Amino acid sequence: MSRHLLCMLLLSVVASMIVLGRASSRENNTAENSAAQNDAAAGTIDKPEPGEAAMDGPKQIIKNAEMMKLLFDPYYVDLRKAIGEKPAGRAGWRRAYIAIFRICEVTNLLYSRKDKQYMLTQEWRQMTTQSRDAAESVGEAVLKLDYPQVRERYELLIQSCNACHQKFEPTEATEVKVW
């Protein structure tokens, strides 16, 4: 066999390998594409993986004890100062308003604490609901500028703080003073 012929033979083998390789990779691609289309048609493509769904909901960043220190305690101190005596004028009521509605909204964060096992119980959720509702009713009294009602409802709110502390951490959690 001449060198020329051998070269031609080799070249054609290489060329057909390339063509075959391309064809099979195109086949793979179309197989992937149609699988993707099937998934999309079945509505599975946008479905989050298990665990991924949590990204779109409340997520705990800090531990409960930290949250009590950073949010609950300072807001409670603000509130106690603001309503210790009848708020004076617009500025006084505004201070009370800010403090109580901060408390209202942070009570919602209690539902998403998970750093201790008992925070996943129904009782924890119930105590959270009690505290949140107590806070909201203080808020309503503040909006009405009804000082006697604010005081009365505030005392119930503090009882709800202490009820949860007593229930879950009787030795750890400090007793929240009413005044």
Ligand code: HEC
């Ligand atoms: C649903 C339960 C629950 C409610 C309601 C609750 N707490 Fe707490 N709190 C805890 C727990 C549990 C601790 C102990 C810390 C821990 O181990 O997470 C704590 C601790 C605290 C501490 C001590 C923080 C520290 O470690 O220095 C303060 C202050 C506090 N809470 C304030 C409040 C106030 C004020 C309210 C009401 C407006 C309130 N808490 C309502 C569960 C609750």
